[in-house]
Amino acid sequence: MSAITVTRLSKSFGAVRAVDDLSFTVGPGTITAFLGPNGAGKTTTLRMILGLVTPDSGSAAIGGGPYRDLVDPVAAVGAVLEAAAFHPGLTARAHLEILRTAAGLAPERVDHVLDQVDLTGAADRRAGGFSLGMRQRLALATALLGDPAVLILDEPANGLDPAGAHWLRGFLRAYALQGRTVLVSTHVLAEIQQIADHVIIISDGRAVFTGPLAPGSDLEELYLEATR
Amino acid sequence: MNRLIHAELVKARASRTVRVLAVLAPLTCMLWAGLGVALLGLEGRMPAEDRIRNVYAMAQQAYLFTLLLGILGTAGEFRHQTITWRFLVTPDRGRVVSAKLAAYGIVGLAVAAVSAAATVAAGALLLHLGGHPVTAPGVPAALLGAVLAVTGYGLLGVGLGALIRNQTAAVAVALIWFMYADYLLTMLLPGLGRWLPTGAARALAGMSMENAELLPAWAGGPLFAAYVLAAVLAARLTTLRRDVT
Ligand SMILES: Nc1ncnc2c1ncn2[C@@H]1O[C@H](COP(=O)(O)OP(=O)(O)O)[C@@H](O)[C@H]1O
Ligand SMILES: [Mg+2]
Numbered sequence: 001m002s003a004i005t006v007t008r009l010s011k012s013f014g015a016v017r018a019v020d021d022l023s024f025t026v027g028p029g030t031i032t033a034f035l036g037p038n039g040a041g042k043t044t045t046l047r048m049i050l051g052l053v054t055p056d057s058g059s060a061a062i063g064g065g066p067y068r069d070l071v072d073p074v075a076a077v078g079a080v081l082e083a084a085a086f087h088p089g090l091t092a093r094a095h096l097e098i099l100r101t102a103a104g105l106a107p108e109r110v111d112h113v114l115d116q117v118d119l120t121g122a123a124d125r126r127a128g129g130f131s132l133g134m135r136q137r138l139a140l141a142t143a144l145l146g147d148p149a150v151l152i153l154d155e156p157a158n159g160l161d162p163a164g165a166h167w168l169r170g171f172l173r174a175y176a177l178q179g180r181t182v183l184v185s186t187h188v189l190a191e192i193q194q195i196a197d198h199v200i201i202i203s204d205g206r207a208v209f210t211g212p213l214a215p216g217s218d219l220e221e222l223y224l225e226a227t228r
Numbered sequence: 229m230n231r232l233i234h235a236e237l238v239k240a241r242a243s244r245t246v247r248v249l250a251v252l253a254p255l256t257c258m259l260w261a262g263l264g265v266a267l268l269g270l271e272g273r274m275p276a277e278d279r280i281r282n283v284y285a286m287a288q289q290a291y292l293f294t295l296l297l298g299i300l301g302t303a304g305e306f307r308h309q310t311i312t313w314r315f316l317v318t319p320d321r322g323r324v325v326s327a328k329l330a331a332y333g334i335v336g337l338a339v340a341a342v343s344a345a346a347t348v349a350a351g352a353l354l355l356h357l358g359g360h361p362v363t364a365p366g367v368p369a370a371l372l373g374a375v376l377a378v379t380g381y382g383l384l385g386v387g388l389g390a391l392i393r394n395q396t397a398a399v400a401v402a403l404i405w406f407m408y409a410d411y412l413l414t415m416l417l418p419g420l421g422r423w424l425p426t427g428a429a430r431a432l433a434g435m436s437m438e439n440a441e442l443l444p445a446w447a448g449g450p451l452f453a454a455y456v457l458a459a460v461l462a463a464r465l466t467t468l469r470r471d472v473t
Contacts, residue, residue, distance in 0.1 A: 044473075051319050052315060054471060067319055085310060087243075089245065091242070097238055098235050102314070
């Protein structure tokens with residue numbers, strides 16, 4: 001069974017057809033790169049999978065059903081969305097503590113995820129003063145709170161320093177090796193090429209390539225060819 | 229549900245804005261009570277007993293702060309886009325708003341009670357110093373009514389914040405409406421005043437309103453609750469269903 005199934009998904013914003021009859025599946029235990037030019041519809045697709053945006057037609061299933069029907073959403077899916085935001089006046093720890101409480105998770109989870117993303121030193125600083133890279137780390141920590149089986153990441157490498165990007169790569173690889181699933185949208189092809197097993201490329205809301213990424217193949221060439 | 233309410237309370241406790249508003253509410257009430265005592269000396273048609281009761285009824289003036297707390301607690305989530313995280317953890321959006329109603333009911337009640345206590349302390353002290361009688365009939369009822377009304381405004385704030393979503397717009401609408409528009413409408417159409425939220429809250433608080441015959445207190449409460457429910461229901465049918473992008 002696939003971890004994520006997108007079936008004939010469409011969504012328009014006014015006259016803009018953001019996602020157009022898009023279908024794909026993401027296999028469990030894989031890292032799938034979700035690629036496409038700016039405005040291709042990646043973020044809209046991910047938000048529809050997560051129940052935040054209602055599709056005009058089609059459906060998205062995660063772990064067998066729609067996100068809204070998940071019994072324990074944080075254990076099933078962790079998500080980092082584009083430009084993840086925080087209340088500027090709250091500390092990283094307070095932000096995590098609020099969501100941990102809402103999700104009914106054990107208190108130790110907060111320190112654990114802070115440690116996982118290497119943010120323990122900044123835990124008691126207000127998120128308003130965080131750099132883009134620190135915000136990405138905090139967003140990832142939030143996604144990891146429920147120790148989820150599936151991670152959905154929207155341009156997570158944005159703003160990460162080279163060491164951070166290197167760390168993220170290792171983290172995702174280890175994550176998938178535990179049999180978990182990662183769907184990640186990114187523009188950094190050289191980075192994702194090193195860890196992805198599958199590729200989905202969309203353009204103007206439509207899939208233009210889906211398939212495995214053979215070791216040694218050139219992702220950039222594949223991407224440029226598919227989106228031309 | 230309990231853990232969602234608890235999460236809201238954790239958030240309220242962590243927020244500087246909440247602390248500031250919670251401190252300003254009783255201070256404002258004390259100022260109003262002081263003003264009430266200062267004006268006691270002036271000639272007026274109102275019997276002295278009513279004027280003494282009105283000093284304590286200034287506990288009502290905390291309403292702006294609980295209203296703001298409710299609005300910021302909901303619309304603030306949209307403003308800072310933290311609503312995305314909330315809906316990811318709890319995809320049932322109605323439950324998120326219900327938890328906020330419960331939590332800001334608790335926060336509002338606490339602020340209302342502290343404000344009432346501060347009003348009593350300041351009022352009694354100043355009345356005593358001014359050589360006036362310190363109490364009058366109907367004071368406990370006025371205080372209880374004020375606590376209920378101030379708590380109710382917190383709930384109304386949650387409903388308005390969810391319905392309007394834009395924090396600045398919600399605050400502006402609420403301030404204009406509850407500080408001016410209701411009074412203006414009541415002046416223009418005296419028969420209407422008792423049916424407006426301010427009229428209902430004042431009836432609940434056992435206060436009088438210029439130019440308007442108010443409903444009895446037992447009817448003011450349910451009418452005010454109906455306004456809260458209407459705002460929440462409207463939000464569930466419209467804004468809460470919208471895409472979160
Ligand atoms: N809330 C919105 N309102 C109007 N248009 C939107 C909205 N969100 C996305 N779009 C449009 O939908 C298209 C796809 O956007 P998006 O999903 O963000 O693409 P990507 O993430 O691939 O860059 C773009 O043309 C974008 O302008
Ligand atoms: Mg995007």
